[in-house]
Amino acid sequence: MELVKGANAPIAAGEVRVAVVAAAAVDVAALLLTPTGKVRSDTDFVFYNQPTAPGVEVHPPDAIRIVPGAVPSDIDKIVVTASLDGSGPADWGQAGPLRISVTDGATGVVLATFVPTGLGPETALIACELYRRQGAWKVRAVGQGYANGLAGIAADFGITVDDAPPSTSQPVSPPITPVSPLAAPAGQPPAGQQHAAPQPNAAPQPYIEQLPAAPQPYAQQPPAAQHPAATPYSAPAQYSAAASQFGQPTLSLDKGRVSLRKNETVSLTKRGAPPLSRVRMGLGWDPAVHGRNIDLDASVIAYDNRAKKLVNVWFLKQEAFKGVIRHSGDNLTGHGEGDDEVITVDLTALPPEVYALVFTVNSFAGHKFDQVSRAYCRLVDDHSGTELVRFELSKGEPTTGVFMCMLTRGAHAWNMTALGEYAKGMTVRKMIDPGKRFVLTSL
Structure with missing residues (x-):
């Protein structure tokens, strides 16, 4: 039976x-709704x-x-949805026609079909719904489009896609005490290849190329004539021997890639060059090998x-600020070489x-970091491909979340603080309140 809309x-x-x-490639989903038109919980x-x-x-x-x-x-x-997976056309108007079919699962007999029409800038739609009526089940053709994707549909039916701002009444943790760094592995391992792992149950540490005896304060005033096209830069006042406040930089990128200890901060600047403008989290x-797929998720919180x-x-929310922050999409298994998930940020836009960006990694399927093989996260200069900081996550603590690093807005450029602190949280939503203490202690 061919159905028309409604x-x-x-x-x-x-x-x-x-x-x-x-x-085009699509992802399907379903929402189980009560008579109120809402889900009972996120598990629906x-x-x-x-x-x-x-x-x-x-x-x-x-x-x-x-x-x-x-x-x-x-x-x-039961509402059935279809959304573009992000690998092809930008919206349904460019993707062309689609057809929804409802078949008997046992016999393969087609019970109903439906071709939605009138779609344009939408990226997701409610395809159809199965509903109870007088003790029997029926199917209705819907074809309602959503420009804000699957997240927009989910939010309409009561799914918590993006939490409300965290309460300001939460206690603030004291400043984080720096710890000793790990020994430095030689060279930078290529993306997707095996990386040196820290000791079991040790907190993740930055990947270190060469560790100086002690961080040296940066206090030089670079002459503008060395780089006429560069944005003028003067060293902020916090670059002093007394700079010890959490989140305040004692290092710059003048000599290239920096060796960071946990909780140490670097200014994303280089003498005679413009400040870093685009970063990429990989x-x-x-x-x-056996059992459930390992599903790690890269996320970022803006405060x-x-x-x-x-x-x-x-x-579930793959961009913000009109694409200034953009997520590459969900990898459910870890298959593929190199970075499996990527978040890019245009700092200049x-x-x-936005004062701070806190990058996190979460284990959605519940695997703890001491059970995951060859897991890492890294922050990269998106223009040059230079790796700024790396954490080895394998053989870590038996928990499901980790704070990777934090970017904070300085007077002249952005600063980056290596965090490497574990937390409980299978999604980024559980990291929002705990993460704000890093922001508060940097102010």
Whole structure:
């Protein structure tokens, strides 16, 4: 049966398969809704990162399996969505037509089909919905588009995609005490190859090329004539032998790549050159050999100068500030060489209210960092490809989150502080309140 938008048809099958066929790559998802039109909790959002719920299962990348008899009695409706995966066209207007089919999962008989029309700038849509009516199940063709992607749909039905700003009443931790650095491995290991790992259960440490005896204060005034095209730069007052406040730099990039201890800070400047303008966070790990897939997630939290969260960018919200911060998309397994997930930031285009960026890594599937093989994260100069700091995450502490580093806005340029502190949190949302203490102690 071919349905038009808004039309419905009965579903008598004991197992139903809803598939989306399109010229572009798509991700399908489903939301289990109560009679209020909302989910009971985030576990009612079934998608590639959380592929099962009672009676509902994602068959990546383009199908949902539904067993109506196994759906909980307090669930009134199942909404099936389709979103572009970001690897092809920018929106449905460019992606071309798509077709939704509903088939009997046991026999393969087509029960209903639907072709949404009128789509343009949208990147996700509600394809159809299965709902209860007088003790039976029916399917309705919907075809409603969303310009703000899967996150917009999820938020409309009660999924917490982006938390409210954290409470300012939370206690503030004291400044972090620096610890001794690890011994330096020789050279920089290529992305995707094996990296030296710290001792078991040790806090992650920056990757160090050459460790100076002690950080030297940077206090030179570079002559502008050495680089006529560069942005004028004068050394901030905090570059002094007494600079000891957490988040205040004692090092610059004058001599190239810097050796950072945990909690040490470098100014992202180089004498005679403009300040660093674009950075890239890379995250990589090896796939699981047995059992569940290992799914690590790279994220970043933007705070203002009162430690109020402005936004966090992660796999459910892949850009902010009109693309100034951009996430490459979710890697669910660690397959592939080099960085598996990447976040890029144009520092020059960030809104003035952004004071700090805190980069985190989380283990969505619950694997703890002492169980993950060859996992690392790094911060890179996106223009030159120079690696600024690296943490080896494998053989770390038995927890699911880690604060990698923090960028803070200085008077003339951005500063970077190596953090390397573990925390509990399978998603970045659990890191927002704990992360604000780094921001507050840097002010």
